[in-house]
Amino acid sequence: MRAHMGAHILRSLRNVPEKIPLKQPIGKQMPCGFCGTSGDPKCEVYMKISAQRKTIECKCKYAHSYQYARAEKGSNRTPCRNVPIICRLCHSLGNLCSKDKGFFQAYWRYNFEEHFEQIHPEYNSPRQPFGTRLMPADIWQQMEISESEESTLGINVDTKS
Numbered sequence: 001m002r003a004h005m006g007a008h009i010l011r012s013l014r015n016v017p018e019k020i021p022l023k024q025p026i027g028k029q030m031p032c033g034f035c036g037t038s039g040d041p042k043c044e045v046y047m048k049i050s051a052q053r054k055t056i057e058c059k060c061k062y063a064h065s066y067q068y069a070r071a072e073k074g075s076n077r078t079p080c081r082n083v084p085i086i087c088r089l090c091h092s093l094g095n096l097c098s099k100d101k102g103f104f105q106a107y108w109r110y111n112f113e114e115h116f117e118q119i120h121p122e123y124n125s126p127r128q129p130f131g132t133r134l135m136p137a138d139i140w141q142q143m144e145i146s147e148s149e150e151s152t153l154g155i156n157v158d159t160k161s
Contacts, residue, residue: 001034001035001062001064002033002034002064002066002071002080002082002083003071003078003080003082004080005032005033005034005035005036005062005082006033006080006081006082006110006153007080007153007154008022008026008036009026009031009033009036009082009108009110010080010082010110010145010150010153010155011153011154011155012025012026012031012036013110013113014150014155016154016155022036024036024037027039029114030107030108030111030114030115031108031110031111032045032058032060032062032108033045033082033083033084033108033110033111034058034060034062034063034064035060035061035062040060042058042059042060042061043058043059043060044058044059044105045057045058045084045105045106045107045108046058046084046103046104046105046106047084047085047086047103047104047106048102048103048104049086053068054068054069055103056068056084056106057103058084068083071083074149076152079148079149079152079153080149080153081109081145081149082108082109082110083108083109084106084107084108084109085106085107085108085109085112085142085143086104086105086106086107087107087112087115087119087120087139088136088138088139088142089119089120089123089136089139090105090119091104109142109143109145110145112142112143113125113126113127113143114127116128116135116143123135125143
């Protein structure tokens with residue numbers, strides 16, 4: 001479901017029409033990576049990072065477990081790399097929402113551009129190219145969506161708006 005919804009979310013973000021209309025449209029702001037809706041507190045995603053693994057917590061009714069490391073890399077069969085990531089800038093600024101047991105608020109990779117536009121407007125980003133501060137390279141790499149990922153998900157460079 002994560003990979004399936006990720007394709008719909010990315011097409012929505014890139015204004016690429018669906019071949020078959022969706023039963024429920026993708027939310028316009030920070031859509032949930034499991035269900036695609038916006039604004040539902042149950043869909044907030046949290047992450048705990050330990051030496052061995054990354055653990056995700058989300059109360060979305062479509063949330064499910066998956067192998068984070070595999071999903072983060074993507075593959076030819078499942079190219080969607082929409083996984084939760086923690087914003088290092090929020091963490092270093094002390095803005096990170098901490099839950100119990102070491103879980104911290106995370107953001108879906110496909111929503112990370114929007115997160116930067118809303119929370120870190122001083123940094124340049126794909127949506128904020130004229131920010132006054134350079135985005136750290138490791139954050140850019142963390143949020144990057146490759147052309148091959150988009151192409152495999154049905155988003156061609158010519159169709160993006």
